[in-house]
Amino acid sequence: MTGRSAPVVLAPAVRGWLGLVAALAATVVVGLGVLYADESKPGTVDARIGAALEGVGPTWRHIALSVDFLGEPVGAAALVVAAVAGCLLLRRPRAAVLVVVGAGMTVGTATVLKPLVGRTIHGENLSYPSGHTAFATAFALVVALLVTGRLGLGRTAGTSVVLAAALVAGAAMGWAQVALGAHYPTDVLGGWCTALAVVPATAWLVDRMAGAGRWDHR
Numbered sequence: 001m002t003g004r005s006a007p008v009v010l011a012p013a014v015r016g017w018l019g020l021v022a023a024l025a026a027t028v029v030v031g032l033g034v035l036y037a038d039e040s041k042p043g044t045v046d047a048r049i050g051a052a053l054e055g056v057g058p059t060w061r062h063i064a065l066s067v068d069f070l071g072e073p074v075g076a077a078a079l080v081v082a083a084v085a086g087c088l089l090l091r092r093p094r095a096a097v098l099v100v101v102g103a104g105m106t107v108g109t110a111t112v113l114k115p116l117v118g119r120t121i122h123g124e125n126l127s128y129p130s131g132h133t134a135f136a137t138a139f140a141l142v143v144a145l146l147v148t149g150r151l152g153l154g155r156t157a158g159t160s161v162v163l164a165a166a167l168v169a170g171a172a173m174g175w176a177q178v179a180l181g182a183h184y185p186t187d188v189l190g191g192w193c194t195a196l197a198v199v200p201a202t203a204w205l206v207d208r209m210a211g212a213g214r215w216d217h218r
Contacts, residue, residue, distance in 0.1 A: 006094050006210070007092060007094065007149055008207045009092075009095050009098045009146070009207060010200065010206075013153065013154050013159075014145075014159045015204070018159065018162065018200040019200060025193035025197040026197040029113070029129065032128070032129075033128060033129075036117065036119045036128055036184075037118055038118040039119050039120075040120045043186060045185065050181075050184065050185060054178065061180070064175070064179045067175075068173075068182070070136065071133075071136055079139055083099045083142070087146065092146060092150075093210075094206055095142065095149075097210075098206050103135055103142070105202050106135060106137075106138035106195045109194055109198050110129050110130070110131040110194050113129055113190075113194070114126035114127070114128065119184075121184060121187075122181075127184060127187045128187045128190050129189075129190030129191040129194050130173075130182075130187045130190065130191030131191060132173050132183075132191070133191030133192050133195075134191035134198075136173035137169050137191065137196065137199075138195040138199050141166050141200075142199065142203075143165065144161050144165035144166070145203060166195065170188070170191075170192035174188035174189075
């Protein structure tokens with residue numbers, strides 16, 4: 001215990017831009033939720049994109065299932081445990097907390113929104129927003145925030161790294177969900193935006209609570 005505070009998870013260099021992104025993402029989540037409330041069929045955009053992505057061959061289906069597994073409870077838990085262990089080894093306690101709380105809050109938000117929106121696929125399966133996509137994006141965001149802080153990246157580079165990580169992870173998981181017929185494309189977009197809205201806000205709260213409570217001093 002040295003009394004020195006652990007590094008923040010939401011670096012000042014990226015805080016402003018990610019705050020703006022979070023606000024825009026939240027608007028998209030709400031807008032899509034209102035637009036597709038209580039729907040049980042794809043929209044025009046969903047139908048076009050779905051037709052292009054669904055029905056992949058055996059090899060691509062296997063890849064899609066592998067990606068999908070990372071959003072399942074066992075796969076997601078393995079990712080979280082590995083990330084927490086890495087954060088602790090790097091002496092980044094706030095990041096370790098954010099891995100758990102950020103992912104949990106994002107998935108929890110998606111879970112709460114599903115019955116509120118009431119959109120279904122394949123019968124009575126609630127589909128909006130995609131929880132798998134939300135988790136994958138949230139996890140990538142947390143890891144990218146850790147990298148950004150660790151490397152001391154500036155505003156432009158840091159924001160680019162964080163958003164690129166979110167885009168790649170969200171696109172990969174989103175593709176898998178649509179290819180497997182588990183979600184409509186707009187469900188995927190909603191899940192992606194859910195993570196973009198929740199994780200920056202959660203990171204800010206973790207920093208505030210850690211600073212106020214001094215529970216991460218070392």
